[in-house]
Amino acid sequence: MQNRLVTFFLFFFIVLLNTLLNAETLVPLQIRSAEQIHTFHVEIAREQSDRANGLMFRQSLGFYQGMLFDFGAEQHVTMWMRNTSISLDMLFADEEGLIHTIATRTEPFSDKIIRGRKPTRYVLEIKGGRTNLAGIKPGDKLIIPAK
Secondary structure (H helix, E strand, C coil): CHHHHHHHHHHHHHHHHHHHHHCCCCEEEEEECCCCEEEEEEEEECCHHHHHHCCCCCCCCCCCEEEEEEEEEEECCEECCCCCCCCEEEEEECCCCEEEEEECCCCCCCCCCEECCCCEEEEEEEECCHHHHHCCCECEEEECCCC
């Protein structure tokens, strides 16, 4: 019995250590709406290679987690769901963080092009359906973490 317990704790410790070593750095990001402030913990994709991979091949995404794509300057941005198994909400925002377009509950694995209605600097991807649950809408503002 004692050997089983030691083996269990050793296995648990190894899994926990591996998770911590391989975890992406998450930073808090807030969305200010008329009613309240919503806080998410996000990975930031600033490099082209990070933006190209995005949340592809992920099997899960926490309720308050996401990825912020920073394109460096406003431009016309297109996104897709290729190799992405999780339905996402995509929030497109301008240089000031003002949300102008929201694509909700995107279709996993789809090659359909998803675009913002205006020039975009930031795209926030969060778990599909979260914007509706939180009441987030165009006109709300992303509070971008310091670089």
